[in-house]
Amino acid sequence: MSESAPVVEMTGISIAFPPVQALESVDFRLYPGEVCSLLGENGAGKSTLIKALTGVYPIDSGRIVVAGHDVSFDGPAQAQAAGISTVYQEVNLLPNLTVAENIMLGRERRSWSGIDWRAMRRHAGELLRDLNLDIDPGSLLGSHSLAVQQLVSIARAIDVRAKVLVLDEPTSSLDAGEVEELFRVIRSLKESGVAILFVSHFLDQVYEISDRLTVLRNGRLVGNYRTDELLRIELVHKMIGKEIAVLDQIERRTQSAAGEAEDEAGPLVRAIGLGRRGSIEPVDLDVYEGEVVGLAGLLGSGRTELGRILAGVDTADSGELRVNGRQRRFRSPRKALRERIAYSSENRRAEGIVADLSVRDNIVLALQSDRGWFRRIPRRRQDELAASYIEALNIRPADPDALIRNLSGGNQQKVLLARWLATAPRLLVLDEPTRGIDVGAKAEIQRLVADLAANGMSVIFISAELEEVLRLSHRVAILRDRRKIADLVNHDLGVSDVLAVIADGNTPEEVPA
Structure with missing residues (x-):
């Protein structure tokens, strides 16, 4: 890998957004046929380095060489023409166009009579089949889940036959099966000689797919490391620049309080048969003052849908909701906010x-x-x-x-x-509050959630990371196929316990203590 010449070589890259020095004399190399993960806390400079490479930001000083040629891109189009394609964390396609139109946007197939829609759909279908994605190329992109939209975005990036593929948090909206499919595609591209820059905060995924790691901290290069030569705990220390025991402290504090949140006054919020057709089957759920209730389940299980109904973002069409024993019907988030129920969306850019x-x-x-x-x-x-x-x-x-x-x-x-x-708020509904952020910021947010609960605030915590849900929650409601299948007090629950419920539908009594 290192014996060949780098396809990307960035030397002494500096960029400032006064008063912030985003990058300071950073060196970065990427070789053909490798996966290199770019790591660091939020604010370390990862996104800035990517945007410098892809022509979004001009550099203040330094040198960028792509395929042996000095380059100075005036925009992403020039970078793409040079063979650099990027898929960002937030899907930036057009939901009002079809899947095929999004994949072929700007590269439409044409015939003597204009755009050849049939050829476009056929070509898009072939790309999607390569990703094992069985959807209609003629369907509207906006009719599909975020996970499918992310895979369509990757299919579009693959279609330009790039020398360099930049994947910025591509798995943040994917479930385990979809991640495995993506990794299959990445390995295939790697074998064909494509250089892949991979950015993720899921360390398990980083270690599974990466050949090499580049670590940034506070806008500076910490170092380059072979993945098989760097222990995970060493990686975390290099990313944050200090020892970290915060997550263990949070887990001990939260689990020691498990089961203590319920009080004689009854629940702060009680959902009785609360549901919405096509979104979530009727659910019963109690949330007590000072309690963190985790919503766990696979992608599409109904976690987000339940959180949105409880906070009035979507309107329930069955059941009832009681706040402090009084029946309430929320037709908007503003109505919920007046009852001091606040909702933070998983889609921080759009909502x-x-x-x-x-x-x-x-x-x-x-x-x-x-x-x-x-x-x-x-x-x-x-x-x-x-x-x-x-x-x-x-x-x-x-x-x-x-x-x-x-x-x-x-x-x-x-x-x-x-x-x-x-x-x-008395109840704070947090939907994926740590998605796509680094270990240090994640620890700060998790510690804040634990502190809020310790001071009497109720929290509904939604996350795709089961370890995170179990670390923070006093009680875990497990969903599958858009219905609640279990409600477990978190007395030393393990990930395997939750997965057993999700996989087999065991009742709480059947789950090992």
């Missing part, structure tokens, strides 16, 4: 941040909406709120005027948490 607003504006957005736009929150109060949450949640950069679109994913997530905490 969370407002990219063109500042950190301050994003933090006060929910409070301002509740007051109405004609009763503006005084600027002094806005500054106080922003400053307090920036400090409390360690948001970086610590600049309330910074545009949120320029923050790392982990810091954007912290701003969203600040927005909902500012409303003083």
